[in-house]
Amino acid sequence: MERDDRDLLITAAWLFARHGQYRRARVLCEALVEGDPKDGVPALAAAELMLADGDAQNALSTIRRTKCPESLAREGALLESRALAMLGRREESARRWKRYLATEKGEKRAWVVS
Numbered sequence: 784m785e786r787d788d789r790d791l792l793i794t795a796a797w798l799f800a801r802h803g804q805y806r807r808a809r810v811l812c813e814a815l816v817e818g819d820p821k822d823g824v825p826a827l828a829a830a831e832l833m834l835a836d837g838d839a840q841n842a843l844s845t846i847r848r849t850k851c852p853e854s855l856a857r858e859g860a861l862l863e864s865r866a867l868a869m870l871g872r873r874e875e876s877a878r879r880w881k882r883y884l885a886t887e888k889g890e891k892r893a894w895v896v897s
Contacts (some may be wrong), residue, residue, distance in 0.1 A: 786819055793825055805832055815846060822860070823851040830862050839869035856883065 792811050799808035812829035815822065827848035834840035843866040851859035860883035867876035 784815075789815060789822070789825075793828070796825070796828060800828075802888060805835060808832055809836070816849075820845075820848045821850045823849045823855060827851065827855055829857055830866070834862065834865055834869065837869070839866045842866045842872065846852065856886075 792815055794844040796808040796811035796815075799805070799811070809829060812825045812832060815825035816829050820826065826845050828846045829840040833839070835844065843863065846859060846863045846866065849859075860880060864883075865877045865878040867873070867879060
């Protein structure tokens with residue numbers, strides 16, 4: 784898929800989600816993930832929509848198959864932690880979040896409350 788086509792579909796999914804049409808947004812994101820499971824932007828968007836539907840197992844699988852962009856590392860860690868918690872794997876969820884926090888250094892950690 785061409786980059787412009789991908790961006791158009793991601794934008795359309797975002798617009799659908801912003802207007803409460805989550806199922807349509809999810810379908811678009813899942814189609815993008817199917818085309819390229821390693822593309823982290825649509826994968827994380829799909830995972831977030833899956834979690835909103837209570838579909839934690841598919842969200843977790845989607846997150847773990849993708850390559851999360853560095854700029855979305857926090858979102859990826861948060862979504863993965865949330866999926867694990869929804870699946871009742873609270874200890875693993877806490878470890879995942881703590882592992883992310885341990886990788887953050889300097890000014891990036893200013894928002895973290897101990």
